Amino acid sequence: MLLKKWEDLPLYMKCDEVRTYYDILSSKKYSLILKRIFDVLIASILLVILAIPMIIIAVMIKLDSPGPVFYRQERVTTYGKHFKIHKFRTMVSNADKIGTAVTVENDNRITRVGAKLRGLRLDELPQVLDVLSGNMSFVGTRPEAVKYVEKYKPEYFATLLLPAGITSEASIKYKNESELLTEINDVDKMYIEHVLPQKMKHNLNSIMHYSLFYEFITMLKTLLTVLKKKNI
Template structure:
């Protein structure tokens, strides 16, 4: 649920964030329904998908050295840090072998990982993060701390809500790796070009937030993955 304004981190109590906060203040019923939906659906989906997730886990272990899950520190609501759950799609110690963003035909991606990424199956373990209240089905994708430190004052408004598995920005930039593939400097392109564009959609989603709109985003995501 939404905190009182005075209980927000100081970095978020700014004039740039206030208009977004005031919008959400009038959406308490939608925020409540959002959390109830997250709890019920994530628990149900974990039960239904557990057989497939066991098969995927086995395939990952047989395909390359390393564990089943990729755990990385990310930032969610109010700037709180958490460890994200994802199926491992890259070789062991991939972060030491390249940037923290992935490009198309990234040599660090395993054979099984390429399939998991294509159909976004690698995101399934984040259902655990949703149950733990680290994330939501819909919301701004959680970034690592180094990128959050580059947020503008207005971008901090995206931390008023939990990070999400999908969003309008995620749908529009689902082929983000292709854009970064041709960049001379991947890190610079992501921080100064891709991230600001994605944030325009994320901020717009907060202004127009409603529970029904989020259900629509989830359906839109399914259609985008199928296409």
């Protein structure tokens, strides 16, 4: 994975706020190549290992509620590219049309099987397909819905220099995000004005101190967080 030349970036990304992070990543080109090699290698292995469990989960979803197996909401990744993320459906069909793009605690749109998948983050297993396609990486800023990216401050666009990620420091620290948004009248406003800025602080810090070692630690912390939650 190589960064585009500065002059080839989308116009809205060519600002002083983004340039600081761009220069940092430009000095780590070989590390970025290794990151992509690691993503493809591990995603290929996981796809083979997880094939049967994913088929079982797909059957459970179909038996639990009507609708497709996958949830394919449009998200934003590198350089502002739009893509449809692969996630196991954990809500009723067309949930995004009857609520916000973020989920709150005890959201009545979540299905019975979906609640279990969310608790163990198994709904994100299909994202290995997005990693293989290059739309995502194992570690990186979680891909936001288009309507939230449209509200980005200039500095936030620096997160689009790298592929969106399955996990990140921000997603670990905000693992209980749905609980924070419970009983909020205007969930979208709360998310954009309060939650998103806090998450972006962690995302931008991760770019500022980018290293493969840092990403390995993030993956390990994610695994420990999921296992801890499972044992509660």
